[in-house]
Amino acid sequence: MLDAVASEETSTEARAQQIPAGDSAAVELQQLVARIASGDQLAFGDFYDRLAPRVFAIVRRVLVDPSQSEEVTQEIFVELWQSAPRYAPNKGGVTTWVMTIAHRRAVDRVRASQASRDRDLRVGIRDHTIDYDSVSETAELRLENQRVKKALAKLTDLQKEAVTLAYYGGYSHSEVSELLGVPLGTVKTRIRDGMIRLRDEMGVAS
CATH class of the missing domain: 1.10.1740.10 (RNA polymerase sigma factor, region 2, helix turn helix motif)
Structure with a gap:
């Protein structure tokens, strides 16, 4: 009986040690x-x-x-x-x-x-004609952002975390590693796997 309990405790400790940091x-x-x-x-x-x-x-x-x-x-x-x-x-x-x-x-x-500088600038360009090409481009970008958000939702939390910091926050792989407190190799793997998943979800050819 004691051997079984000891074995179970050892097994539990082993499983705990296997949890990634x-x-x-x-x-x-x-x-x-x-x-x-x-x-x-x-x-x-x-x-x-x-x-x-x-x-x-x-x-x-x-x-x-x-x-x-x-x-x-x-x-x-x-x-x-x-x-x-x-x-x-x-x-x-x-x-x-x-x-x-x-x-x-x-x-x-x-x-x-x-804000104050922008306010003065807006006064100067108050009568500026609307650039309809820019409006159209903005609408297209919004639709693309919606596609990206849906694709991001398909990633694991860890992949999403790394990809978001690297591609939305503008951080290098080493900076992401430092911010998340995980090894650089782990960060690179998460970003690589996340980008592959995003590519597949959005139907982008490699």
Whole structure:
């Protein structure tokens, strides 16, 4: 009987050791978000410590200015605290969710800081004739974006995470590796497999 229990414990430990480090970290982040959603401040502190350097790196890449980047990083984590109850694990990994919010917030800050200049520019071009070719091109791009979103939904969470950072965030493979905390070879594999799946889903010839 004791031998059977010992064997079962050994088997359980072996299975735990076989869980990829990236997958284990993803599960831990999801557990933290669930605790944050219930108002757990200690979980939020752990969550902040794990992801703040990556968030700051993304924001700094967009804004460049260190002080603005720090300010926006704090705003992002306030938003994450508030939106944790709405996080849906079936729609993507925690890291993708966080990085998407971070990139959006950084871009919003750039747009806000440029708003006054844009306002003056709009006054100068108020009577400019509408470029119908540009309107048509924009409509086509929107349709293409819808196709891409549908194709992305067919990827695994890990593939989607890597592809999104590389092709929407503009990060190199090594930067994606650093942001996700996984080996470079793993990142390359996820991106390669994800792009193959996207190509097949969208019917693009190789």
